[in-house]
Amino acid sequence: MLRLSSISAKASIAGELRRLLPGAVSRDVPLSWISRWQIGGTADVVVRPRSIDELSKVRAWISGHGLAHMVIGETSNLLFADEGLHVICVQMGSDFADVNIEGRRVEAQAGAWVPGFARRTMQAGLTGAEHIAGIPGALGGLVCMNGGSQRKGIGSSIVQVLSVDRAGHCVTRTRNECEFGYRKSVFQENGEVIARATFEFDQAQDRAGVRREMLRILSTRRKKFPRKQPNCGSVFKSDPAMYEDYGPPGEIIESLGWKGVRVGGAQVSNDHANFIINTGSATSKDVLTLISRIRANVFSETGYEMVPEVLFVDSSGRITPATAEG
Numbered sequence: 373m374l375r376l377s378s379i380s381a382k383a384s385i386a387g388e389l390r391r392l393l394p395g396a397v398s399r400d401v402p403l404s405w406i407s408r409w410q411i412g413g414t415a416d417v418v419v420r421p422r423s424i425d426e427l428s429k430v431r432a433w434i435s436g437h438g439l440a441h442m443v444i445g446e447t448s449n450l451l452f453a454d455e456g457l458h459v460i461c462v463q464m465g466s467d468f469a470d471v472n473i474e475g476r477r478v479e480a481q482a483g484a485w486v487p488g489f490a491r492r493t494m495q496a497g498l499t500g501a502e503h504i505a506g507i508p509g510a511l512g513g514l515v516c517m518n519g520g521s522q523r524k525g526i527g528s529s530i531v532q533v534l535s536v537d538r539a540g541h542c543v544t545r546t547r548n549e550c551e552f553g554y555r556k557s558v559f560q561e562n563g564e565v566i567a568r569a570t571f572e573f574d575q576a577q578d579r580a581g582v583r584r585e586m587l588r589i590l591s592t593r594r595k596k597f598p599r600k601q602p603n604c605g606s607v608f609k610s611d612p613a614m615y616e617d618y619g620p621p622g623e624i625i626e627s628l629g630w631k632g633v634r635v636g637g638a639q640v641s642n643d644h645a646n647f648i649i650n651t652g653s654a655t656s657k658d659v660l661t662l663i664s665r666i667r668a669n670v671f672s673e674t675g676y677e678m679v680p681e682v683l684f685v686d687s688s689g690r691i692t693p694a695t696a697e698g
């Protein structure tokens with residue numbers, strides 16, 4: 373797969389993409405502007421499709437030209453390389469965000485903002501989306517990560533997912549075919565881009581109770597998590613065996629004295645030790661170094677190798693768990 377290696381290649385590819393999808397293509401985008409952590413070099417070309425048809429067109433065009441590309445949502449789980457992003461970046465964001473509710477069924481496009489989606493289900497008298505209240509990100513990213521809280525994942529409410537493969541063809545997958553696991557789905561490996569998902573929730577017997585539960589979850593999150601400084605949520609996944617022996621990652625990291633520790637501009641949050649904040653000038657190298665030191669320390673003290681939930685995007689668009697080793 374070809375990277376966008378020279379300025380003239382970048383200009384001509386951006387030009388052709390602009391003819392294909394007018395108004396949806398940006399060049400030389402500082403990743404620190406779009407990334408939730410406010411970290412990263414410059415993305416050569418960012419394309420924001422506004423419909424399934426546009427997504428299919430752009431994927432078919434990119435594949436037809438043998439070009440590499442990668443997909444992002446609202447970047448709330450991503451750490452971008454300081455070197456930037458030298459492949460086409462397809463962003464599934466707010467331009468692609470319809471939500472339709474009919475009875476217990478909810479159909480939503482990949483760019484729908486998760487907290488807004490959760491609120492819409494509550495207002496429609498449904499229950500089941502409480503655990504995603506307040507999770508920042510787009511629905512496509514949430515489904516890809518099988519995100520959730522309170523030991524739940526959004527995958528359990530999915531009926532089917534419509535995705536677009538590399539050649540631009542639409543694929544429909546049932547919940548089983550999405551292969552959901554703890555913060556895992558088939559979309560992390562199969563190269564398909566989630567365009568739309570259909571969910572089924574239960575009718576709430578106690579609507580006010582659902583609202584109260586969402587407000588309770590939001591208030592707990594506000595108290596527990598850093599709110600002002602840029603961060604990417606939980607850095608490490610919780611391992612059930614480690615949890616059983618020692619507790620959740622945040623507790624273990626805190627007990628080893630990491631709260632407030634800094635590398636360059638990256639700092640372990642004083643509010644919650646499983647969060648790393650950008651104090652203003654953090655680089656991805658600072659974050660990766662901090663992650664690697666914490667992992668080494670936890671391993672030597674507990675024998676457990678913590679796996680990052682946060683994903684690192686290198687300059688060729690490769691996405692891996694955010695460890696210094698890649």
Ligand SMILES: Cc1cc2nc3c(=O)[nH]c(=O)nc-3n(C[C@H](O)[C@H](O)[C@H](O)COP(=O)(O)OP(=O)(O)OC[C@H]3O[C@@H](n4cnc5c(N)ncnc54)[C@H](O)[C@@H]3O)c2cc1C
Nearest residue numbers: 445446447448449508509510512513514519520566604605
């Ligand atoms: C303060 C804070 C709190 C958080 N709390 C939680 C929490 O409680 N629970 C939780 O699970 N997560 C949590 N997160 C992480 C994050 O919000 C979720 O993983 C989120 O839903 C990811 O969505 P996104 O749009 O930001 O995806 P991104 O971060 O942009 O992408 C994540 C992954 O999904 C892929 N992807 C994105 N969109 C698509 C698509 N349309 N099709 C295919 N692949 C796609 C990307 O390639 C990448 O691999 C938190 C993050 C923050 C900053």
